[in-house]
Amino acid sequence: MANLLIRTENIMGSKQRVLGWIFFLVIILMGFAISLNNFSDAAIWITASALGFILQKSRFCFASAFRDLFLFGSGHNMKAVLLAMAIASVGFVGILVWILPDPLPGEFPSSAHVLPFGLSTVIAGSVFGIGMVLAGGCVSGTIYRIAEGYVASIVTMIGIFIGTILLIISWDFWWDTFISNEPKIFLPSTQSIGYGFSLLLTLLGIGAVYLIVIYVESKSGIIEFISAKTQNQNSTGFQQRILENINNVVSRSWTAKSGGIALGLIAIIYFLFHSPPGVTGEIMKQSMNISTILNLTDGPLKGIASLSGCLGSSIGSGVISHTFVSTVGVFSGALVSALLSQEFKIRTPKEPKRYIQSMTGGILMGYSASLGIGCTIGAFFSAIPSFSLSGWLFGLSLGLGAFVGTKLIKAIG
Amino acid sequence: MPEGTNKILDLRGEICPYPMLKTNEELDADKNIQMLEVITDHSPALSTIPPQAVKRGYEVEIMEINNSEWKLILTKEVK
Numbered sequence: 001m002a003n004l005l006i007r008t009e010n011i012m013g014s015k016q017r018v019l020g021w022i023f024f025l026v027i028i029l030m031g032f033a034i035s036l037n038n039f040s041d042a043a044i045w046i047t048a049s050a051l052g053f054i055l056q057k058s059r060f061c062f063a064s065a066f067r068d069l070f071l072f073g074s075g076h077n078m079k080a081v082l083l084a085m086a087i088a089s090v091g092f093v094g095i096l097v098w099i100l101p102d103p104l105p106g107e108f109p110s111s112a113h114v115l116p117f118g119l120s121t122v123i124a125g126s127v128f129g130i131g132m133v134l135a136g137g138c139v140s141g142t143i144y145r146i147a148e149g150y151v152a153s154i155v156t157m158i159g160i161f162i163g164t165i166l167l168i169i170s171w172d173f174w175w176d177t178f179i180s181n182e183p184k185i186f187l188p189s190t191q192s193i194g195y196g197f198s199l200l201l202t203l204l205g206i207g208a209v210y211l212i213v214i215y216v217e218s219k220s221g222i223i224e225f226i227s228a229k230t231q232n233q234n235s236t237g238f239q240q241r242i243l244e245n246i247n248n249v250v251s252r253s254w255t256a257k258s259g260g261i262a263l264g265l266i267a268i269i270y271f272l273f274h275s276p277p278g279v280t281g282e283i284m285k286q287s288m289n290i291s292t293i294l295n296l297t298d299g300p301l302k303g304i305a306s307l308s309g310c311l312g313s314s315i316g317s318g319v320i321s322h323t324f325v326s327t328v329g330v331f332s333g334a335l336v337s338a339l340l341s342q343e344f345k346i347r348t349p350k351e352p353k354r355y356i357q358s359m360t361g362g363i364l365m366g367y368s369a370s371l372g373i374g375c376t377i378g379a380f381f382s383a384i385p386s387f388s389l390s391g392w393l394f395g396l397s398l399g400l401g402a403f404v405g406t407k408l409i410k411a412i413g
Numbered sequence: 414m415p416e417g418t419n420k421i422l423d424l425r426g427e428i429c430p431y432p433m434l435k436t437n438e439e440l441d442a443d444k445n446i447q448m449l450e451v452i453t454d455h456s457p458a459l460s461t462i463p464p465q466a467v468k469r470g471y472e473v474e475i476m477e478i479n480n481s482e483w484k485l486i487l488t489k490e491v492k
Contacts, residue, residue: 016480059457064429071430072465136428145428152428223464253456345481347454350426409430 020339027332034320041325043273048329051266051277055330056144056337058259062376063132063141066402073220075213080260081381086206087264088385093199095271096188096387108186110308111275112386115373117393118182120174124372124379125394127364129401132376133409135361139375140279142362143327144334151348152358159362164287166363167370168297174371175302185389198387205392250340267382274322275308276386278378279330280369281323307373357412417447417491425454425482432458433465440469451485459483
């Protein structure tokens with residue numbers, strides 16, 4: 001590209017890299033340790049770490065996927081999200097057929113992310129959309145940015161906990177008025193259309209959105225750049241080539257598309273071992289613990305046992321649980337990734353209003369992620385390939401919220 | 414040939430989408446900028462700023478000036 005020149009000089013020390021490899025070994029060893037007790041948890045620990053690694057490497061960002069469409073007509077990240085969901089859908093159908101070959105009307109596999117479809121979905125998606133744009137990243141983005149050293153993301157995380165606790169306090173209202181009456185619509189068992197037709201519909205839907213994204217891009221006249229670091233291949237020997245290959249994967253940033261493909265495959269591995277990916281389960285569980293200690297709630301949330309997704313999986317006991325490995329694994333993998341690419345740096349916003357923005361965004365996300373029984377990953381990215389109609393409604397609402405959020409951040413300046 | 418202006422924009426600490434928004438604001442406010450140096454420590458900005466600058470007729474050069482700190486040099490010939 002004639003009008004883009006990237007110069008990179010290796011002026012950084014290698015301390016971060018050494019630390020990165022040490023943490024990598026710690027993750028593997030912890031995996032073995034966890035597997036002595038529970039193989040599924042160990043598998044998800046490793047898979048979640050891989051997810052965190054992929055998110056950081058490709059700077060995968062659900063917030064920007066939605067926001068940038070409105071803000072400057074770029075579909076760069078949204079196209080990667082759609083690619084990942086298409087891949088996951090194909091893998092998920094294979095797993096779903098194994099679990100439940102002939103779903104009766106109204107029946108669905110409890111491990112899939114088939115979530116309530118109704119007004120609560122719209123409210124949760126819209127509020128989450130506003131929150132993620134305000135905070136500059138969704139829940140998974142906040143987790144991997146903390147691993148990169150962003151101080152504002154720590155503030156956002158505190159906000160997410162506060163928001164979750166506020167939702168716990170008001171849960172009975174939402175459950176009685178909305179969620180308990182909302183249907184969980186699993187496409188294959190609806191009108192007995194079956195798996196094949198559900199997959200076809202889902203892929204067509206994803207394809208249609210892809211077309212809309214390309215249309216938006218053509219209207220804005222955006223030009224796409226490949227911004228991977230330039231590389232010189234000087235190495236010729238076997239050993240040098242091996243090192244070069246490792247370097248390409250672990251220390252150079254990936255394109256959003258490679259991230260999308262990897263994310264689609266990782267989602268399938270998650271489901272093979274346990275259930276589709278989610279990251280908010282442990283946040284929910286710890287917020288429940290805090291609420292109980294502070295006497296804000298009495299006992300488990302109403303109806304939670306009938307819900308899957310990130311909320312349903314948060315009732316396990318013990319420190320090392322499915323939710324612990326899912327949430328903390330993402331952080332650990334992202335930390336390894338950031339250190340290996342020497343991208344860890346403490347970054348603090350200069351303007352005080354950014355802290356308020358991060359906190360507000362976090363509170364909105366925490367509240368809505370629990371109301372929506374998941375965040376951009378659990379209730380959107382994992383729900384659509386689970387053939388849950390709620391995933392589409394949540395996604396649409398995320399878009400609506402992101403649109404409002406875009407107006408807000410422009411006004412804040 | 415009229416003199417164009419040179420400016421430096423230090424956006425360290427800002428996260429998405431502000432590095433890109435503030436760069437655009439700067440470029441749109443003064444069409445006579447012939448060189449704008451943008452300093453950022455937010456890596457996603459490396460992929461969001463260049464398309465916007467090129468759209469406005471600028472050439473972009475990215476330099477890594479420190480650990481996770483980059484300088485984007487946007488240049489344009491001012492007529």
